Amino acid sequence: MSDNEFIKIKNVSKKFDDVVAVDNVDINIARGEFFSLLGPSGCGKTTLLRILAGFEYPSSGKVLIDNVDVTGITPNLRPTNMVFQNYAIFPHINVKKNIEFGLRKEKLSKDALDKRVKDALRMVQLEGYEDRYSNQLSGGQRQRIALARALVKQPKVLLLDEPLGALDKKLREEMQLELRKLQRSVGITFIFVTHDQEEAMTMSDRVAVMNKGKILQISPPRDLYNNPKNLFVGDFIGQINFLESEIKSIDSNNINVLINKLGEHTLTYSGNINKEESIVCAIRPETIQIGNNPDQIKSDITIKGKIANTSFYGNMTYIYVEIEGIAKTLMVSTSDALEGLTYDSECYININLKDIRLIKKN
Amino acid sequence: MIRYWEKIYAKSENIKAYALLFPALLMVILAMASPMLLTFVTSFHTQVSMMEIDTTLTLGRYKDFFSKPVYTTLLGRSIKISFFVTLVTLITTYPLAYYIAFYVKKNKMLWIVLMTLPFWTSYLLRVFSWKVILGHKGVVNSALMALGMIEEPLGFLIYSQTAVVLTLAHAWAAFAILPLYVSLDKIDKSLLEASYDLGNSKFQTFWRVTFPLSLPGVIGAILIIFIPTVGDYVTPQLVGGTDGRMLSNMIQALFGRANNFPLGAASAVIMLFSVSLVALIVTYVTRKVSMRMS
Numbered sequence: 001m002s003d004n005e006f007i008k009i010k011n012v013s014k015k016f017d018d019v020v021a022v023d024n025v026d027i028n029i030a031r032g033e034f035f036s037l038l039g040p041s042g043c044g045k046t047t048l049l050r051i052l053a054g055f056e057y058p059s060s061g062k063v064l065i066d067n068v069d070v071t072g073i074t075p076n077l078r079p080t081n082m083v084f085q086n087y088a089i090f091p092h093i094n095v096k097k098n099i100e101f102g103l104r105k106e107k108l109s110k111d112a113l114d115k116r117v118k119d120a121l122r123m124v125q126l127e128g129y130e131d132r133y134s135n136q137l138s139g140g141q142r143q144r145i146a147l148a149r150a151l152v153k154q155p156k157v158l159l160l161d162e163p164l165g166a167l168d169k170k171l172r173e174e175m176q177l178e179l180r181k182l183q184r185s186v187g188i189t190f191i192f193v194t195h196d197q198e199e200a201m202t203m204s205d206r207v208a209v210m211n212k213g214k215i216l217q218i219s220p221p222r223d224l225y226n227n228p229k230n231l232f233v234g235d236f237i238g239q240i241n242f243l244e245s246e247i248k249s250i251d252s253n254n255i256n257v258l259i260n261k262l263g264e265h266t267l268t269y270s271g272n273i274n275k276e277e278s279i280v281c282a283i284r285p286e287t288i289q290i291g292n293n294p295d296q297i298k299s300d301i302t303i304k305g306k307i308a309n310t311s312f313y314g315n316m317t318y319i320y321v322e323i324e325g326i327a328k329t330l331m332v333s334t335s336d337a338l339e340g341l342t343y344d345s346e347c348y349i350n351i352n353l354k355d356i357r358l359i360k361k362n
Numbered sequence: 363m364i365r366y367w368e369k370i371y372a373k374s375e376n377i378k379a380y381a382l383l384f385p386a387l388l389m390v391i392l393a394m395a396s397p398m399l400l401t402f403v404t405s406f407h408t409q410v411s412m413m414e415i416d417t418t419l420t421l422g423r424y425k426d427f428f429s430k431p432v433y434t435t436l437l438g439r440s441i442k443i444s445f446f447v448t449l450v451t452l453i454t455t456y457p458l459a460y461y462i463a464f465y466v467k468k469n470k471m472l473w474i475v476l477m478t479l480p481f482w483t484s485y486l487l488r489v490f491s492w493k494v495i496l497g498h499k500g501v502v503n504s505a506l507m508a509l510g511m512i513e514e515p516l517g518f519l520i521y522s523q524t525a526v527v528l529t530l531a532h533a534w535a536a537f538a539i540l541p542l543y544v545s546l547d548k549i550d551k552s553l554l555e556a557s558y559d560l561g562n563s564k565f566q567t568f569w570r571v572t573f574p575l576s577l578p579g580v581i582g583a584i585l586i587i588f589i590p591t592v593g594d595y596v597t598p599q600l601v602g603g604t605d606g607r608m609l610s611n612m613i614q615a616l617f618g619r620a621n622n623f624p625l626g627a628a629s630a631v632i633m634l635f636s637v638s639l640v641a642l643i644v645t646y647v648t649r650k651v652s653m654r655m656s
Contacts, residue, residue, distance in 0.1 A: 055555055075559045088556035092574045092653075101570075102560030153560065 005064075006031035006189060007052075007157060012061030013213075014047055021047040022058070023213035029191065034183050036192045036200040039210035040236070045193045046161060048210070052191060053082050053159050066156055081150035082159040086166070087142040089134040095121075095145055096130035102153045120148040123182065140171050147179075151186060158183075160192045164199060176202050197237050201225070209233045225284075227357065234282050234359055239318075241288075241330050242280045245358070250275050257281065257358065261325045262301050267353055278361045285333040287355035290319060292340045292347050299350035305330065307345050321349055405627035412621060423628035433629060436609040440633070441640060443526055443608060444592040450531040451538045451587050452580065459542035459579075460572075463549075474543065478536040485533060489600050492529040496520040496601065521603025529597050534590075538583040545579025546572070574652040581645050588644070592637050609633055 007029040014022040022044045029035045037045040050056045052063060054075035062071045070078055081102070090098050099117045108116065121127050124144035134142060143163055150158055164172045164179075180203045183190045194200050200207045201221040208218045209232070217229045228234035231242070248256040248264060255269040259281050273279065289297050294304070305321040308329045319341065320329040332349060341347055371377055405423055408416040427433045462473045480488065495501045496519040503515040518524050549572060557567040573580075595610035602608070609629060616626030 053559060055558075075555070076561045076563055080559075082556070082559045084552045084556060086550070086552055088550065088552040090553060090556070090571060092571075101557070102562075105561055149560070 003031040008064040010062040012058045015059045020213050025215050032187050034190045034205045036204040036207045038200040038207050043210045044213040045210050049159050049193045054078050079156035081153050081155040083146045083150050083163045085161045087146040089142050091134045095132045099149050120152040124148045157189045239285050241283045245281045247275050279358050282357045282359050285331040288332045289350040290332045294348045297350045300353045301351040401627045405631045407624040409622045409624050423624045436612050440592050440609040444588050446527045447530040447591045448587045455535050455538040459539050463546035477539050481536040523606050525601040526598050526606040529601050530591050534587045537586045541579040541582035545576045549575045
């Protein structure tokens with residue numbers, strides 16, 4: 001077994017009555033990896049996580065962890081532990097007893113037990129909280145206790161079910177960094193479920209994007225952003241403009257594409273696309289440059305438009321540009337000052353061919 | 363004038379609160395507090411003759427109660443019978459409540475209503491039907507005899523403490539199911555999953571998480587059953603026989619044929635305090651024990 005196949009999810013499907021929640025999913029996860037399952041609600045990511053935890057059994061397929069088939073094994077006998085979405089801190093016992101809860105089987109001496117609890121609390125920076133009860137903790141503290149309670153068991157895999165969802169934005173960003181740091185220091189494989197693309201991107205080694213029970217793409221965050229394999233992934237991760245396009249011809253290195261209102265252009269051909277397939281061109285808003293003079297910026301394509309709207313985000317501004325013949329306004333983001341680029345004013349947008357990605361429609 | 367009062371009413375939260383509380387308060391004072399106070403005062407009096415009561419305050423009736431073994435025996439028996447009624451009811455209703463809370467997915471309310479269906483008939487009718495079931499020629503005895511499992515009717519089934527316990531346990535089951543169900547249904551299912559995930563079997567999870575979290579319901583059920591059954595006198599009278607007589611039957615007699623209101627009142631007061639004490643102890647012990655378990 002190689003470390004790259006520490007967790008093997010082999011052709012796993014899960015049906016609830018007639019609904020297919022997880023559809024023939026096949027993933028290998030490496031030892032010590034921070035792996036995220038990303039997708040909109042109802043995409044099956046939580047079901048897949050629960051299959052890994054043992055709360056659900058797959059209708060077909062297998063799950064192997066560290067070379068052991070755990071498909072039919074109950075959660076209490078698996079080398080996995082979970083951090084629940086609502087943290088599930090036992091309300092009738094204090095923090096210390098919560099953390100000890102999973103250690104009973106190890107039959108530790110009182111001193112050893114105290115030390116384990118103390119270490120776990122230090123790890124999540126909540127030393128001295130032993131005697132508190134769940135209702136005396138803030139959301140962020142509960143989340144840390146849930147983390148400590150799961151990690152104190154030293155599982156082979158830690159499963160996290162949207163654990164940051166209930167926290168406010170500032171705390172969430174703080175916890176993202178902390179979680180990543182913690183994962184590196186304990187070296188345990190983390191599988192993280194989230195619907196927040198930013199969260200998945202900032203923390204993960206690799207991200208699997210799911211929709212309707214299927215895995216659409218598994219890539220490192222940067223790849224996922226720069227080279228989305230399909231419309232859904234491109235649209236789900238970050239902001240993107242899609243332009244209707246048509247393939248004119250393909251030769252060994254080049255592909256000729258007619259892009260709606262932008263004319264026919266030759267792009268580098270990277271394979272994977274047949275001439276008959278219907279495609280769109282995808283352009284990230286930050287790769288488009290904007291100005292109020294056609295000769296201001298040198299670029300491969302320059303086209304005239306009218307500003308339909310602008311929204312200011314502090315570090316940058318989104319500008320929505322109306323172009324005659326294109327139904328949807330084009331989104332452009334810029335961090336520059338916007339002299340003369342105000343609502344209803346004329347503008348020119350500049351696109352370089354290297355920033356255009358071809359994506360199959362289906 | 364009316365506007366003036368309206369203004370005052372709207373302004374003061376206190377006046378508003380008392381005004382809303384008034385009808386209930388009046389009812390409680392008239393129907394609960396004053397009779398209890400009357401009973402309490404009467405317990406310090408002395409019955410001189412048939413119609414005459416000496417109202418000089420004395421502890422004599424309390425002395426009477428504790429000097430004659432019959433009263434303390436009956437008190438002990440009342441508490442013992444109620445204890446077993448509570449135990450039997452809890453053991454039989456907890457699994458039902460558990461089943462509805464965790465395994466019934468649809469129409470939970472319908473299940474609850476079905477559980478309480480027998481309690482829509484009169485209490486007396488149900489006690490009488492237990493007489494039919496447990497009697498010497500009743501359903502249980504005839505069935506066992508027909509099967510040849512016993513030679514003659516089982517004597518302890520009717521007119522015994524067993525009969526009182528069985529009948530009362532059945533009569534009060536509906537009142538136990540509701541608090542148990544509510545406390546079980548409220549338990550966050552992810553807590554059970556968390557326990558399971560942390561290495562506990564389903565059985566361990568029950569004793570370490572489910573049961574301790576259902577304690578408010580268990581204590582509620584204990585109080586709801588224990589307190590009123592100690593004072594029940596209809597069931598012991600109908601199915602208890604001499605062996606199943608409880609203190610409340612004696613109190614009834616003291617206020618009736620025996621015509622000793624002060625001693626009856628003193629017995630009632632003693633019972634009230636004993637019940638409160640036992641209820642407190644039970645609550646405390648249950649809480650302690652469950653803390654130890656988890």
